[in-house]
Amino acid sequence: MSNTPLDDRSLLGKLVGFDTTSSRSNREVIDFICNYLDLPGVTLDRFDAGEGKENLVAQVGGPAEPASGLTLSGHLDCVPAGDGWTGDAFDLQERNGLLYARGSCDMKGFDALAINSMRAAADRELAHPLAMVLTCDEEIGGVGAAALVDAWPEGRVLPRDTIIGEPTMLEVVRMHKGHMKFKLVQRGQSAHSGSPHLGRNATSNAGRVLGLLQQLGEDFQKVRTASSPSFADVPNPVLCVVGVDAGVAWNIVPEHCEIRCSMRVLPDQDPVEMIAQIERAMEGLLDDEQHWSVEVFNDNPPLCTPREAAIHQELCQVMGQESCVGVSYCSDGGHLSRLGLDCVLWGPGSIEQAHMPDEFLAVDQFMEGRRLLDQVVDARCGGGE
Secondary structure (H helix, E strand, O other): OOOOOOOHHHHHHHHOOOOOEEEOHHHHHHHHHHOOOOOOOOEEEEEEOOOEEEEEEEEOOOOOOOOEEEEEEEOEOOOOOOOOOOOOOOOOOEEOEEEEEEOOOHHHHHHHHHHHHHHHHHEEEEOOOOEEEEEOOOOOOOHHHHHHOOOOOOOOOOOEEEEEEEOOOOOOOOEEEEEEEEEEEEEOOOOOOOOHOOOOOOOOOOHHHHHHHHHHHHOOOOOOOOHHOOOOOOOOOEEEEEEEEEEEOOOOOOOOEEEEEEEOOOOOOHHHHHHHHHHHHHHHHHOHHOOOOEEEEEOOOEEEEEOHHHHHHHHHHHHOOOOOOOEEEOOOOHHHHHHHEEEOOOOOOEEEOOOOOOEEEEEEHHHHHHHHHHHHHHHHHHEEO
């Protein structure tokens, strides 16, 4: 396999050519990137994340120093292509100044910029280190980043200032909401539907529980915190029922019922306390015999990087941006912050194109991202030819 240098567009074409839908292994694209960056001065560490997935950490410029240098972070997985595409979703096509492919915008465009920044840095004597973190399974709740943090070697450090290249139209974002996925479960006793008195129907009070969740969701709409002004469109936490499952056949009393919920929390809220609030409300509604258990199965934490963080201040200065921006979607930042990193979201493309048929990245955004990223890398890492 050749590791001949590629321009950003050609490298993006290679990256989107790998179907890295979250349900699939990403080892093939990791192999490609490792071969492409197999150069003197580049250290490459692969972290197993299970189920055929890996995370990759690369570094140029000697031992990392938390207070200097720069970390670039992106995810390699993408959502399923689905239907409605004009062409092959995994074949990069340029039409009218737009680069079409699944993952072109979210977020292999930034991945290509970051990988080529690492390659260019290998040819320089950097004053401060440049690191890159590429994760799996961001699209299914930041599972890859969580696994990386859990497996992180004790004592190892990365440059604290971190850019996560989510598609923000090159706007600097220091906050996003957290996303907690949980389900309420009722277990009954099955019986023939002709003799329901011999069993206990797990759905018997599901209507009351759904009504309670609806009321809690309406109550959440009235909540405001100090971070609310940064979330102009939806300044409140959100509680939403996203699914109800019960029963296996027409002639069997259901012995199991579950209500699946999505909860988006503001950066300055405690998700654990909010779950406890739901549990207390449930206890007030039902007696012990009607108890529903609350099972959390994914917690993608919020991001709240301090306004005074160096990377936030410097990027805002580069972009001429004064206002503080928050977004309602999640990133790997909530997990990576556990490593002591100051993370901001900043990357080419618009989140409005993410996850859509005919996803695209505008060429001018891609090129401007390259120009600005070079400027930031030079400022943070320095060095010469």
